[in-house]
Amino acid sequence: MKFNGIRIAALLLGATIAGGPALADELKVVEIKIENHTFQPSSVEVPANTLVKLLIENLDSTPEEFESYQLNREKIISGGETxxxxxxxxxxxxxxxFGEFNxxxxxxELIVK
Structure with a gap:
């Protein structure tokens, strides 16, 4: 009986993993750089109803805090870090x-279409 339980668990795990690529297709990755206390690019367009991963690389030597009231997000990014x-x-x-420190x-802006 234990062996059958392991088989069922393995099948369920396989089905979950098989669904992974479909979810990955719906993830939009956007790269933003902080340089000279500005966001580059300052305007980014993404599709509506899509999960978005913002990779924010701080090229400055000082920290910056990515903040958005509308997105309900804030994140401190140390100088030289992502x-x-x-x-x-x-x-x-x-x-x-905006950058809270500058x-x-x-x-x-993130423009969603």
Whole structure:
């Protein structure tokens, strides 16, 4: 009986893993750089109703905090490091973000279409 339970568990695990690529196809990866206290690019377009992975590389020597009230996200990224922020799935619209430590220069937007 134990052996059959192991077989069933293995089949369920295989079915779960087999569903993985379909989920991966729905993940949009976006690379953003922080340089001279600005986001580059400052405007990023992504598809609606899609999970988005933001890879934010801080090329400055000082930390920056990625923040967005509309996305309900904040993340401190040390100088020379890369941070990851997941958002979505999102409805169409424009979602501004900014650098908390340099709000006058570090401005950007996520445009969802």
């Amino acid at each position: 941070g990851t922020v997941y958002v979505g799935p999102l409805d169409p619209g424009t979602y501004p973000f 709000p006058d220069t570090a401005q950007g």
